[in-house]
Amino acid sequence: MKRNRYLTDNIINDLKNKMVFVGGARQVGKTTLAKDIIAEQFNSNFYYNWDFSPDRRKIISNELPGEPSLLIFDEIHKYKKWKTLVKGIYDTFKQKHKIIVTGSARLNIFRKGGDSLQGRYHYYTLHPFTLAEVENIRNKWQPFEEINFPTSYYKSSLESLLNFGGFPEPLLSQDFKTLRRWHNEKLERLFKEDIRDVENIRDINNMKLLGDLLSSKAASLLSINNLCEDLEVSHRAVTNWLNILEAFYYIFRVYPFTSKKIRSIKKESKLYLIDWSEIEEEGSRFENMIASHLLKFVQFLYESEGYKADLFYLRNVDKKEVDFLVTINNKPWFSVETKLNDKKPSPNIIYFKERLKIPFNYQVIREENTDILKDGIRVISSSKFLSGLL
DSSP: OOOOOTTTHHHHHHHTTTTEEEETTTTHHIIIIIIIIIGGGGGGGEEETTTSSSHHHHHTOOOOSSSSSHHHHHHHHSTTHHHHHHHHHHHTTTTOOEEEEEEEEGGGOOOOOSSSOSEEEEEEEEOOHHHHHHHTOOOOOOOOOOOOOOSOOOOOHHHHHHHHOOOHHHHOOOHHHHHHHHHHHHHHHHIIIHHHHHHHOTHHHHHHHHHHTTTTTTTEEEHHHHHHHTTTOOOHHHHHHHHHHHHHHHEEEEEEEOOOGGBBSSSOEEEEESOOOGGGSSSHHHHHHHHHHHHHHHHHHHHHTTTOOOEEEEEEEEEOEEEEEEETTEEEEEEEEEESOOOOOOOOHHHHHHHHHEEEEEEESSSSSOOETTTTEEEEEHHHHHHHHO
């Protein structure tokens, strides 16, 4: 499927003045976005893949096209001196060439050698397809105002996303055999190619075992101590591996919102997978899918619009909990509690709504054809709620 992705216009506009870095999980569509979609907007474009030896030789020898072009450097972060190289090209040829750098890691935190690129690039995270993008719905949002939801429900797209995730290949296939094989190949390449090419991992086998365990831990509080006991390794090792898996877009963590008004906890994070289709338990997969949609939403607001948007969860010392809170400048905008079918507003979402004066509060359920306001809580079907996001 070759289609306009949600970042296309933003990237093209930013290329007028700076380089653009695009990070994201393996096989999320970064190369297609850069090479097939954005490149079409330029008269001349050249693609360089660090994993392809002829391209690698051209990169190292600084062999560039003579005509003004879009230059696409893919996986170049695997080169130890990549920042120095890219900085040199940009500083010398920024009036002639436009530059996109893509990679299956968080390029904005890799500081391996070279001068800082501060002020020379904009960074974007490419996320998997979500419901609004699948349906090609273009929404606009204003912080601290209510989200405008389409009047329709999108049951078919919701079921496809819930079953097959948002990565292009399995989502397009709609085939469980393809999904299973894709999972296996993705994980093998993540550990054997991406991580090993960049990080020095002594115990890669135990790190792979950790990866195998995480799908059963998704949508729950993360206990590093329990993982240490399961793997019989040190706390430091597990912490390092989790940080690496997060840097390579395999997992993400959501942290508690802290406020004296609710006697909040301060440390424990909740764990989620970028690819929720790996999760077997229905409730956890549903919550993870909502979390992934919200993460994509807040990161877009931050990276593209410049809003200091964040995603948290709510939990206090009395163990009252709400799944998600979206903030702007650390001020609550809206909360989200996920339920499979329960239409009765959760007492916890009412409690936090009142204590924190949260303007908008949603109980998002899987059941279709629901949109009611009760006790100040909007109970809404997930297919309608998600269509109002990104």
